[in-house]
Amino acid sequence: SPDLPQGMRIRNANLTFSPRVMELKSFDGDLGKSDMQLTGKLTNYLAYGLTMAGMKDGEQTLHGNMILKSKKFDLNEWMTDVDTVQTEEGEAYGIVEVPKGVDFTFDADIKEVLYEDMILSDTKGMVVIRNGVVRMNGLTFETAGGAFGMSGSYDTQDITNPLFDFDFKITDMQIGKAVQQFSTVKTFAPIAKQMEGVFNTNFKIQG
Numbered sequence: 189s190p191d192l193p194q195g196m197r198i199r200n201a202n203l204t205f206s207p208r209v210m211e212l213k214s215f216d217g218d219l220g221k222s223d224m225q226l227t228g229k230l231t232n233y234l235a236y237g238l239t240m241a242g243m244k245d246g247e248q249t250l251h252g253n254m255i256l257k258s259k260k261f262d263l264n265e266w267m268t269d270v271d272t273v274q275t276e277e278g279e280a281y282g283i284v285e286v287p288k289g290v291d292f293t294f295d296a297d298i299k300e301v302l303y304e305d306m307i308l309s310d311t312k313g314m315v316v317i318r319n320g321v322v323r324m325n326g327l328t329f330e331t332a333g334g335a336f337g338m339s340g341s342y343d344t345q346d347i348t349n350p351l352f353d354f355d356f357k358i359t360d361m362q363i364g365k366a367v368q369q370f371s372t373v374k375t376f377a378p379i380a381k382q383m384e385g386v387f388n389t390n391f392k393i394q395g
Contacts, residue, residue, distance in 0.1 A: 194219065194220030194221070194265055194266070195220060196217060196218065196219055196220075197217050197218040198215070198216075198217040199216045199218075200214070200216050200217075201215045201216070201217070202214045202215075203215075205233075207234060208231065209229055209230070209231050210229065210230040210231075210233050211229050212226055212227055212228050212229070212230070212254070213227060214226075214227060215227070220262065220265050220266075221260075221262040221265055222258060222260060222261040222262050223259050223260060223261075224257075224261075225256070225257040225258065226254050226255065226256055226257075227254070228252060228253050228254035229252060229253055230250065230251065231251045232248060232249060232250060235248040236248040236249065236250040236289065239289075247289060248289060249289050249291050250289060250290050250292075251291045251292075252290075252291070252292045252293070253292075253293045254292065254293070255295045256294045256298070257297045258296075258298045258299065259298075259299045259300065260298075260300045260301075260302065261298050261300070261301050261302070263301060263302060263303045264302055264304065266284055267284065283347065283350055284344070285320075285344045285347055286317060286320045286321060286322050286342065286343075286344045287317070287320070288319055288320040288345070290317050291317070291318045291319075292316070292317040292318070293314065293315075293316050293317075294314065294315040294316075294317070295314055296312065296313060296314070297311075297312050298311040298312075299311075301329065305369060306331055306369050306370075308329040308331050308336075309329060309330045309331065310330055311328070312327070312328050312329070313325060313326045313327030313328055313338075314326060314327070315327070319345065320343065320345040321341055321342070321343045321344070322341065322342045322343075323340070323341045324338060324340055324341070324354075325339055326339060327339065331369065332361050332362060332365035332366045332368070332369045333360070333361060333362035333365045333386070334358050334359060334360050334361025334362065334365075334366075334386070335358070335359045335360060336356060336357070336358055336359075337356070337357040337358075337359075338354055338355065338356050338357075339354070339355050340353050340354030341353050341354075351394075351395070352393070352394065352395055353392075353393075353394045354392070354393050354394075355390075355391075355392050356390065356391050356393070357389075357390050358387075358388060358389050358390075358391075359388050360386045360388065361386060361387055361388075362385075362386055363380055363383045363384060363385055363386065363387060364383075364384060366380065367380045367381050
């Protein structure tokens with residue numbers, strides 16, 4: 189589908205459904221390069237599907253609660269060049285739009301997340317997708333030798349002006365690895381290239 193150029197592979201799935209609810213008892217497959225194992229429930233799926241197919245007027249919302257597990261999830265293939273933001277340096281970055289007709293709660297457990305040049309290990313936490321906004325509650329992961337705790341949101345209700353708002357807690361991050369993996373460290377603290385050791389910090393970022 190043009191809406192899912194990465195493609196999907198379903199190795200096996202076990203579900204039961206009625207007009208009211210679909211229960212996914214097991215799902216094992218790939219979304220693009222990323223493996224996925226899912227269990228959970230979907231409601232209002234018939235009305236949502238008929239609306240998406242143009243067979244029903246109006247707007248419908250697909251509701252769901254899912255447990256998501258993955259060995260490796262590659263976020264890079266979801267960064268598109270269709271809608272871009274031009275930075276001061278002239279480099280364009282894709283905007284990932286959060287669908288407005290989806291109300292999902294994911295309890296995620298992902299062993300490895302790939303994002304640009306970073307590898308995030310043992311990612312766990314709750315991800316809520318609702319009204320074009322992704323909210324992350326109690327998300328934890330490890331990278332650059334340190335442990336991260338993160339809560340916040342990514343909002344694409346206005347796709348021309350997407351917003352983010354995150355709180356971070358970082359514990360025992362290795363300064364040398366932070367310089368290698370985070371361009372912001374190189375930009376705002378170039379002296380870090382000459383430093384060794386670990387650091388802890390809390391900070392909030394919005395934009």
